[in-house]
Amino acid sequence: MKQVDSWNNASFLGKLGAQLPWRLAGGLSIVYLRQVNSVFEVQMKTAGEIEAAVCEGMSQFEQEYMGRGPKDIRAHLIDDLLVVRLQGVLTAAEQHLVKTLSPEKGRDLLKQVRTHLVESARPAMEALIGGITGMKVLSLHHDISTMTGEEVVLFTLDGPPMFRENKKK
Numbered sequence: 001m002k003q004v005d006s007w008n009n010a011s012f013l014g015k016l017g018a019q020l021p022w023r024l025a026g027g028l029s030i031v032y033l034r035q036v037n038s039v040f041e042v043q044m045k046t047a048g049e050i051e052a053a054v055c056e057g058m059s060q061f062e063q064e065y066m067g068r069g070p071k072d073i074r075a076h077l078i079d080d081l082l083v084v085r086l087q088g089v090l091t092a093a094e095q096h097l098v099k100t101l102s103p104e105k106g107r108d109l110l111k112q113v114r115t116h117l118v119e120s121a122r123p124a125m126e127a128l129i130g131g132i133t134g135m136k137v138l139s140l141h142h143d144i145s146t147m148t149g150e151e152v153v154l155f156t157l158d159g160p161p162m163f164r165e166n167k168k169k
Contacts, residue, residue: 044163045163046163047077047161047163047166050077050161051074051077052075054077054133055073055074055084057128057132058073058075058084058128061125065121066091066117068089072088073086073087077133080160081154082154083153084153084155086150086152087148087149087151088149088150089149089151090149094110097110098110098146110144118140125137126155129157133161135157135158135161136157136158137155138156138157138158139155140153140154140156141156142154
C-alpha cells in the first residue's frame, strides 16, 4: 500500500474531482484511494480482483448487447493475454436454429452472426477491458461452440496490467 501525503488534502481531492475510488482511462477502477487521518492511501487491485471485474463487465455486456448473460464466466490474466470463457451463452432460438438446420449450415450461420455482433461491438468491448486493466487492447479473438454453447474471447493487451500481489496469510 503506497501512502501519498505530500499534497494538501483539499487540493489533492480537488485534482481528483473528489471521485473515489479513482478511475483510470474513463473505465472501471483499478486503483482505490482512501483517506486515513489526513493521509491518502493508494491501493491497486489484485490479479483476481481484475479478473472478477472483467467477468462482471463481460457478463453485463453480454446481457445488454446479446440479450442474455452467460450461465458461467471465467477470466484468466496471463501476462499480456486476457482469456474470457463464457459458458451457456446460446439463446433458445440459437439452439433451435443449430438443431433444425443441417449441422454445418446451422453452425456456420450462427458463427457468422455471432462474429458480426462481436465485431460491431468491438470498440465497446475494448473500452471495457481497457478501463478495467488500464492497458490498451491490441487485438481481440473470438470463437463459439454450437455444440457446447461455450464462447471464448481472447484479448491481447499492450502489456501486462499492473496489480498488487495477494496478501500472504
